[in-house]
Amino acid sequence: MTPFRLALLSLTRRKIPSIIAIIAIALSVASSGVLLRMYELSGSRFSTMGDGGDAVIAAKAGGIEIVLNSLNGEGDYPGFLPYNLFKSLRSEQTVNFEDGANSQAHYLKLVIPVLHFARHNDYRVIGTDDTFFQRPVASQAVEVQTGRTAKKQGEIVIGAQLAEQEGLSIGSDFNAKLWTGDARDDAEIPFAVVGILKPTHKIWDTMGFTTVEQAQNALAMSSVNTIWGNQVLSYFFVYLKPKGAEQLRTLINGRTVGQVAFVEAEKQKLFDLTGTGRELGFLMAAFIIGLGGLCVAGMLITRFDAMATQIAVLRAIGYSRAQISAWLLLEGTLLGAISCLIGALLDALALPFVRSMLGSALPPEALVSSSIWQSAPVWVAAVLSTAFAVVVPLVRFYRQDVHLSLRSA
Amino acid sequence: MALCYPLMQIEIKNAVVTLPVSGRELFSIEHFHVPAGSKILIHGASGKGKTTLLHLMAGLLKPKTGSIKLGGHMLTDLSDDARAKVRREHVGFIFQKLNLIDHLTCEENVRLGRAVVPKDAMDEALRKVGLYERRQELSVKLSLGEQQRVAVARVLASHASVILADEPTSSLDSHNADLVMSALLSAAGSQSTLIVVSHDERLRKRFSRTLHFEDLVSA
DSSP: OOHHHHHHHHHHHSHHHHHHHHHHHHHHHHHHHHHHHHHHHHHHHHHHOOOOBSEEEEESOOHHHHHHHHHHOOSSOOOOEEHHHHHHHHTTOEEEOTTSOEEEOTTEEEEEEEEEEEEETTEEEEEEOGGGGSOSSGGGOOOEEEEOOOOSTTEEEEOHHHHHHHTOOTTOEEEEEEOSSOTTOOOEEEEEEEEEEOOOSSGGGGOEEEEHHHHHHHHHTSSOOOTTTTOEESEEEEEEOTTOHHHHHHHHHHHSSEEEEEHHHHHHHHHHHHHHHHHHHHHHHHHHHHHHHHHHHHHHHHHHHTTHHHHHHHHHTTOOHHHHHHHHHHHHHHHHHHHHHHHHHHHHHHHHHHHHHHGGGSOOTTTSOOOGGGGHHHHHHHHHHHHHHTHHHHHHHHHOOHHHHHHOO | OOOOOOOOOEEEEEEEEEOTTTOOEEEEEEEEEEOTTOEEEEEOOTTSSHHHHHHHHHTSSOOSEEEEEETTEEGGGSOHHHHHHHHHHHEEEEOSSOOSOTTSBHHHHHHTTSSOOOHHHHHHHHHHTTOGGGTTSBGGGSOHHHHHHHHHHHHHHHTOSEEEEESTTTTSOHHHHHHHHHHHHHHHTTTSEEEEEEOOGGGGGGOSEEEEHHHHOBO
16 A cells, blocks of 8 residues: 555544644634735735825825825825915915915925826726826836827826736727716716836826826716815825925925825835734734644644554554655645645635725725735645654654564554 | 465574663574474463564564574565565564554555555455455454454465464454464465464464474573
8 A cells, every 4th residue: 555545544534633633724824824915915005106206295184094095096085185286386386375475386396286086997097197107206207108198088098907907908998987985976987098008016007097187077077066176186296306395394284275295204104003013914924824833743743643553563564664754744745735725715715804804904905916826835834834743753653663562552 | 376475484593682771681592493384383471572582583673683584584684674675575464453554444454465465365365354245344443353354364465475473362252263363374374484472372272383482592
């Protein structure tokens, strides 16, 4: 009888201990896999976050919320800023206030307008202008790969990932739904794709970009009712001249309806807030898989200890050490492999549920997907730890004196 | 069909056997020769070293000094795995109890005897010991007597040249002891060398040659 068959029969015939071991390891694999993927997802925020210059100006809100919504497409529909404020800032005109004070924004290098107004299967569609594609910092460039940017009514340029996932090319029809955060606004807006962006590996790859004018026209047809009518924007992405930060903060936070979020500072705050949790999650994943491995080691030691005499009988009837070692190793590996399969299945089923429970604590599924293969290191660790768990019984077996074992039986 | 497998004699020379931990001498054998095909009962009181002698002949332990030859194989010169190979190819072993792997069926236990056991040989062996109908049952569900008969079937199916039996009937009632011994002698046939060590007096009548353990060894 081959070692493989011996291992298979040992696993299938001793059902209850085998099932308990498999459940224990599968749960360890599933928990560790989910934790590991959450760790990756949490980290993906920082790798997929779009570049928005030095600062983002938005309606009054928390700094992290502004950055996550504007640069990572997370959260609810954003509030509005007056378009006139954007125009004043861009043209570096003097902004006059009711109390007689005025300010001239000569510390701005570039201001990019952004208006969120539609979605296509959870991918956001925004109105902006050519400055979005002409960043002053080369590393933050968002370039058109094929076609051109949107100029006229009904034209749109889309991100590389969106084009690939939806199978879109230049000339394709692209239907988006009006999105204002109000359920009544669900009118369909037809576009034709006129350009596809180069992959940026940022959130921009999943977005559609059209003109501010089109976006404002769409809002005019919606239930949105602001004191500025449809002359609004969601965000201004601001590139600052040196030492301009404090002046911008004083102007926007102190004297307008807007709020400045300095991108790097807010990202650092977010990293500090989530960092401890991420590291803890990663440690927990390692801890759980270690615990699972120890459980299996304990179970296998007990299992093979109970078989010491029977192993001695096998040795007496001529089984070599190599054959019995192969049996033990195969039994451990099979146990690990079956458990991993079940654990991976549980992992795949559990993560969407966990994501929905955690809500905005993780990036939305439509924007950042998580492949089950991200859990592969856990599976490798589980199979290795179950195989390693056989080491103790193996060492004992190698030290076994067959003569004494049979005599004392 | 007549079975042909090598006739094997056993020869022990100047063997000194010591206790594993203390190193104290347990017994020594100046010369003991078992001709090929012979059927021998070695009897004696419990605890004197009969099992150790049997294990010595199977190569399960090595003497401190001296030599043990099984057929053409000098066991004392071979490695642990090489001795296991000799046992696998030529030796059949039967113990007093715990002969079988309890999560395997009767026929699977019979298959353990050799790398390849033809189905015909396995079925025939199980028929000879009267357990063919129960071949699919787990061995743990069998009585001790039935388990001994499965162990005999394993030896039978493996066509062992040398059969070593350690107290094969000591835990059995007379009826089962008779059944097991009949099966064992049938398994040995005329060609296999059969050595049984036992303190069971009921076995003497089944053997033409019996030896007293104390006469073989010097303590």
